[in-house]
Amino acid sequence: MSDDAADDGNESEGRSPAEWVTFSVSLVILAVVVALIAGQMWGEQRPAAPAAAVAGEVREVDGNYYVPVEVTNAGDDTAENVQVVATLTIGDETLEGDQMVDFLSGGEVEDVEFVFDEDPAGGELAVSVSGYGLP
């Protein structure tokens, strides 16, 4: 211990100004990261709340209609295996498609696309999340 103390007394001579700059910048970075994490601890923790909505224009390629859908987790907790269902009703006919998003962390947004062989503009399109798991 006494050796260490003696060595510590020479630290300011041993460390160059360049090393002090690196240390100071590093200390600030570490402090910011710890503060950001600590700030997350005091915020309200909302449970996972994934939801789906059509996002953007439907496009047609070779007779198929591609519907862009955005899946958003409005909560803070992560949702796994988020099941997204799209239902297109045209007259008496109902077309259904489903997608699964493996992993959706709190606040994350994932884009998926549904493909129909009928034009969604000619009917009623509904997209929703049918279920999800908790990690």
Place this chain on the structure above:
Amino acid sequence: MAAPDTTVAQRPPWAQEVVDVVRALSGGMLFGIPLLYTMETWRAGSTAAPSRLLLVLGITIVPVLILNKTEGFRADPHVTWGEAVKDTVEAVALGIVSVAAVLFLLQEIDLDTPLRDGLGKVVYESTPFSIGIALANHFLRRGRDEGDSDGDEDEDGDTQERGLDATLADVGATVIGAFFVAFNIAPTDEVQMIAAGLPPGLLLCFVAASLAISYCIVFEAGFSNEEQRHAQKGVLQRPLTETVASYLLALAAAALMLFFFQRIGEGEPWSAALSYVVVLGLPAAIGGAAGRLVV
């Protein structure tokens, strides 16, 4: 204890600091790159509670502090506990910054990533990276003394033949090193997943990052054989040509690994195959650089 680095001791303090930081980052890359390509680590970070993230950060500090006390990443390692603590703060901060940069390159975090998600990924991935930084002086030190004396003995040999032998040795070492690091990444889904999400501009950034990291590990980080490598006269052994040639070898090795695991082949669009090869080329280039240091 690390052998004093007489080749770099005469550098001005700022230049020496740059070399120390480059060595630190190189050590982090060598140790941490496989986990940066692991989906489960990204997800572990994303799902972790903030209290767990602080715990992980605290746990990381312990081995990094012990390693910094014994060797660390500096050419002139500080041996007092006080200096080891300062080096530990630097190692963890460097780990966090460089992991954030690589995760951004992999598009696992971007400006739209929720703060908690991004913090979790960065903190979890920075653990092996920070340990790699603190291990930098342990890596590939063997050749520093042995390599220098080998170089002196070679003065009597035939220059041309020696250059060819050295080039062939480098080719073999690059390919073996590339396989050593990238072989366990090649069969995973992460390569395709990362490649699929990359805009073409970022693919070029992968190429630039692979070349820069490979160059830094071999020629700037002050690892073993650096002086000898600067002095080598092989066919492709000027620093820039060697770096480019070795990167092409690493890409070829990456393509072979992907073909072996049937990740590329007949029916695969060439642009998709190219992006897989470039994505796997980053760890392959790092492995190739490490391989060349041990020959």
